[in-house]
Every structure is written in C-alpha cells, then in structure tokens.
Amino acid sequence: QFxxxxxxxxxxxxxxxxxxxxxxxxxxAWAKCNKIxxxxxxxxxxxxAVKLGMxxxxxxxxxxxxxxxxxxxxxxxxxxxxxxxxxxxxTGRNFDEILRVVDSLQLTAYKKVATPANWxxxxxxxxxxxxxxxxxxxxxxxxxxxxxxxxxxxxxxxP
Numbered sequence: 001q002f003x004x005x006x007x008x009x010x011x012x013x014x015x016x017x018x019x020x021x022x023x024x025x026x027x028x029a030w031a032k033c034n035k036i037x038x039x040x041x042x043x044x045x046x047x048x049a050v051k052l053g054m055x056x057x058x059x060x061x062x063x064x065x066x067x068x069x070x071x072x073x074x075x076x077x078x079x080x081x082x083x084x085x086x087x088x089x090x091t092g093r094n095f096d097e098i099l100r101v102v103d104s105l106q107l108t109a110y111k112k113v114a115t116p117a118n119w120x121x122x123x124x125x126x127x128x129x130x131x132x133x134x135x136x137x138x139x140x141x142x143x144x145x146x147x148x149x150x151x152x153x154x155x156x157x158x159p
Contacts, residue, residue, distance in 0.1 A: 001099055002099070002102070003037070005099070005102050005103070005106065007102055008038070009037075009038040010038055010039050010040075010041065011038060011039070011040040011041065012040075012041045012043055012048060012049060012052075012054070012068075013040055013041070013042060013043065013068070014043050014044060014046050014049055014068050015042065015044060016042055016044045017042045020040050020042060024036050024040075046065075046068075049068050052071070052073075053071075053086075054068050054069050054071045055067070055068060055069065056068065056069040056088055056089040058088065058089075059088065059089040059090060067089035068089065069086055069087060069088060069089055070086075070087035070088070070089065070091065070092065070093050071084065071085070071086050071087070072084065072085040072087075072093060072098055074098075074101060074102065074105065076105065076109070082105050083101055083105070085098075100119070100120060103120075103121045104119060107121075107125070108125075111125070112127065112128045112130070112131045112139060113125035113126060113127055113128060113140075113158065114126045114128055124157040124158060124159055125157070125158055125159075126155065126156060126157060126158075127139075127140055127143055127156040127157075127158055129154050131156075133153075136156060140156075140158035142158055142159050143156050143157065143158045144156070144157050144158075145157075
C-alpha cells in the first residue's frame with residue numbers, strides 16, 4: 001500500500017544483521033507475505049536510535065538496556081519531517097492511521113485544504129482560512145460554510 005502512494009519505507013532495529021535474517025522469516029510468516037521490500041538498518045550499538053530519540057525509558061530488555069520505541073517518521077519530498085509518532089515499546093503501530101496521514105499529507109501539500117480529525121480519502125476537507133472567499137468559490141465551487149456559534153465563517157467544508 002505504501003508503494004501505491006509513492007512512499008518508501010525504511011526500518012531501524014537495534015539488532016544485528018544476523019538477527020534480522022531470522023526476524024524477516026518471522027515477519028513474512030506473520031504478515032503472510034513473500035518478501036519484505038524495505039531495507040532494515042542494523043543499529044546494534046544504538047547510536048542512531050539515541051540520536052533520533054527512539055529509546056523507551058520505561059521498557060528495558062533482559063540486560064537492562066532501554067528497548068527501542070516504535071517510532072514513525074514521515075519525511076516529505078522536501079526532506080523535512082512532516083510527522084513523528086512515538087509508540088511505547090509495548091504498543092504496536094497503527095498502519096491504517098499512518099496510511100491515512102500519508103493520504104492527508106499528499107492532499108494538503110497541493111490543495112489549499114486541511115483534513116479534520118478522523119478524515120479519510122473521499123471525506124470532506126476544510127478550506128484553509130488563508131483562502132479568501134472569492135478564491136474559495138473558484139477553487140472549491142461546492143464549498144459549504146458551516147454556521148458556528150461565534151458567527152465566524154472559518155468552517156468551510158469542500159469535497
């Protein structure tokens with residue numbers, strides 16, 4: 001699904017390359033796939049994990065070392081971090097949410113809209129407040145302005 005969205009993934013693990021080889025077989029079996037199509041960086045020294053702030057201070061392995069947190073960074077085409085999510089080592093990532101965020105970032109990078117909470121592709125978006133009313137009518141002719149108790153007209157929803 002990430003490839004369909006023109007996204008590339010990379011993983012960082014605080015294990016050795018040998019550990020990764022065995023781990024990949026487990027991942028393929030669990031995910032019911034034949035191939036892992038992204039690189040995994042071995043960081044057994046944890047140097048990169050420390051620099052990126054990816055260690056979970058509350059969870060430790062048998063040797064007493066902090067476990068790596070489940071951290072997700074989304075980096076845009078401009079090489080800037082667009083999103084970071086820090087999951088504790090004890091919590092799995094929500095890939096549906098990550099894919100939803102990618103869709104939102106790709107949409108809002110080129111359209112003058114913002115996506116509301118729980119937005120999914122095909123749902124209505126909010127026209128950015130910086131878009132003047134005359135421009136809004138041209139760009140988004142199906143815009144509906146929501147009446148707000150404040151009387152302000154900033155809730156402009158468009159398909």
